[in-house]
Amino acid sequence: MSTDARSxxxxxxxxxxxxCWIHDRNAPLALPADGSVLxxxxxxxxxxxxxxxxxxxxxxxxxxxxxxFDPATGVLRCEAGVTLAQIIELTLPQGWFLPVTPGxxxxxxxxxxxxxxxxxxxxxxxxxxxxVRRLELVRSDGSRRELVAGLGDALLAAxxxxxxxxxxxxxxxxxLRRVPGPWLESESIRFDHLDDFFxxxxxxxxxxxxxxxxxDCLARGRRLGRGHFLRSDHAAAAPDxxxxxxxxxxxxxxxxxxxLVNRLSLRAFNTLYYWRQPVxxxxxxxxxxxxxxxxxxxxxWNRMYGPRxxxxxxxxxxxxxxxxxxxxxxxxxxxxxxxxxxxVLKEFGTVPPPGMLSFPRxxxxxxxxxxxxxxxxxxxxxxxxxxxxxxxxxIYPAKDARMSPAVFRRGYPRLAEFSRHIDPAxxxxxxxxxxx
Numbered sequence: 001m002s003t004d005a006r007s008x009x010x011x012x013x014x015x016x017x018x019x020c021w022i023h024d025r026n027a028p029l030a031l032p033a034d035g036s037v038l039x040x041x042x043x044x045x046x047x048x049x050x051x052x053x054x055x056x057x058x059x060x061x062x063x064x065x066x067x068x069f070d071p072a073t074g075v076l077r078c079e080a081g082v083t084l085a086q087i088i089e090l091t092l093p094q095g096w097f098l099p100v101t102p103g104x105x106x107x108x109x110x111x112x113x114x115x116x117x118x119x120x121x122x123x124x125x126x127x128x129x130x131x132v133r134r135l136e137l138v139r140s141d142g143s144r145r146e147l148v149a150g151l152g153d154a155l156l157a158a159x160x161x162x163x164x165x166x167x168x169x170x171x172x173x174x175x176l177r178r179v180p181g182p183w184l185e186s187e188s189i190r191f192d193h194l195d196d197f198f199x200x201x202x203x204x205x206x207x208x209x210x211x212x213x214x215x216d217c218l219a220r221g222r223r224l225g226r227g228h229f230l231r232s233d234h235a236a237a238a239p240d241x242x243x244x245x246x247x248x249x250x251x252x253x254x255x256x257x258x259x260l261v262n263r264l265s266l267r268a269f270n271t272l273y274y275w276r277q278p279v280x281x282x283x284x285x286x287x288x289x290x291x292x293x294x295x296x297x298x299x300x301w302n303r304m305y306g307p308r309x310x311x312x313x314x315x316x317x318x319x320x321x322x323x324x325x326x327x328x329x330x331x332x333x334x335x336x337x338x339x340x341x342x343x344v345l346k347e348f349g350t351v352p353p354p355g356m357l358s359f360p361r362x363x364x365x366x367x368x369x370x371x372x373x374x375x376x377x378x379x380x381x382x383x384x385x386x387x388x389x390x391x392x393x394x395i396y397p398a399k400d401a402r403m404s405p406a407v408f409r410r411g412y413p414r415l416a417e418f419s420r421h422i423d424p425a426x427x428x429x430x431x432x433x434x435x436x
C-alpha cells in the first residue's frame with residue numbers, strides 16, 4: 001500500500017507521517033502511543049487539511065463496503081471510504097443519483113462530509129451535509145456515537161464540515177435523489193462582463209438546477225469578468241433520444257520538471273476558451289461524467305503543475321459585497337498576470353449551512369488554481385485574502401494551504417463553538433497552522 005500521502009495540490013511537503021490502515025469498521029481504532037491522528041480518505045483535499053506532519057494518518061479508504069441500499073426510497077448506507085464514483089455506479093442504473101456532487105467523483109463519503117462539499121446546485125439542494133441522515137463517529141476514547149440528523153445534535157453539526165477533527169467517521173447513511181437517467185440538458189451562454197454573470201445567475205436560479213460560470217480571469221477593463229455561463233437540468237427524455245457518448249480517459253504519465261501552466265499558456269488558453277463557442281448561446285445534451293467531472297477524465301491532472309504543485313484560492317463573499325468584491329479580486333489577478341485555467345464563479349443559495357465550519361453560505365464563490373511559482377504567487381494570494389476579509393468573506397479550508405489564522409477566524413464565527421467538540425487526539429497540519 002502506498003504511503004505517498006501528499007495532498008492533491010502537492011503543496012506543502014508533509015514531511016514525516018506515520019500510517020495506519022483501517023479495514024474493519026467495527027474494530028477499535030489503532031491509535032499511536034504519542035502524537036496526533038487524522039482520518040484520511042482519498043487525499044483529494046488541495047492543501048494541508050488532509051496532512052498530519054509528525055503525526056499519524058488513519059487511512060479509511062479501505063472502509064469501502066456498501067451496507068444497505070433501498071431502491072424504493074433511495075436511502076443508502078455505506079462505509080466512509082466508499083467513493084462517490086462507486087455510489088453512482090451502484091445507484092444510477094436504478095434511477096438514483098447524488099443530491100450534491102463536487103467537481104470530482106473520486107472523493108470518499110467521509111471526506112465529502114468532513115469538508116461539507118458543494119456542487120453546482122447549492123441554490124436548490126444545499127451542501128452534501130444536508131443529505132446525511134445519520135453516521136457513526138468513533139472517538140479516541142473508544143466510544144462510538146451514532147449521530148442522527150434532525151435532532152439538533154451539536155456533535156453532528158461539528159462533524160459536518162469539521163475537517164476530520166471530531167473523530168473518525170466509519171459509516172454514513174445518505175438520502176439520494178431520483179433522476180431519469182445519466183443525461184443533462186444544458187445551455188452554455190457566452191457573456192461579456194461580470195454584471196452579465198450576476199444577471200444570468202439571478203435569472204437561472206429560478207429555472208435551472210445546476211448553474212455555474214467559467215471566467216476569463218485575465219480579462220480587464222470592459223471585458224472584466226467575461227466568460228461562459230452554464231445552466232442545466234437532468235434530462236427527462238428516453239435514452240434512445242440521446243447521442244452516444246464516448247468517455248475518454250487520459251493521463252499525465254509523469255510530472256514535468258516545470259509547470260505547464262504559465263503566463264504564456266494561460267493567456268492563450270483563456271482567449272481560446274472564451275471564443276471556443278462561436279455563437280452566443282448553445283444548447284446540448286450532455287452525459288453526467290464530462291459535465292460534472294471534466295478533470296476526472298485526465299488521471300493525475302495535478303502533475304501538470306510540475307514538482308512544486310499548485311495552490312487553489314476559493315472564497316465566498318456575502319451578497320451585499322459580492323459584486324464589488326469579485327470585481328476587485330479579478331482586477332488584482334489580471335494586474336498580476338498570474339491567472340488560472342480553472343476560474344469558476346457560482347452563486348450559493350440561501351439555505352443555512354448544516355455544519356459549524358461549513359464553507360457554503362449565502363453569497364458568491366470564486367475558485368482559482370495558481371501554479372506554485374514562488375514568493376510572487378504567495379504575495380498575490382495574501383492580497384486576495386485581504387480583499388476577501390474586507391468584504392466579510394471566507395476561504396475554503398479544504399482548498400487552502402497558506403491562509404493566515406486571522407483570515408480564518410474572521411471567516412468562521414462559530415469557531416469557538418466548534419473547538420469544544422474536537423477530539424483531543426485528532427489534529428492536522430492545517431489546524432495547527434491556523435490555531436496553534
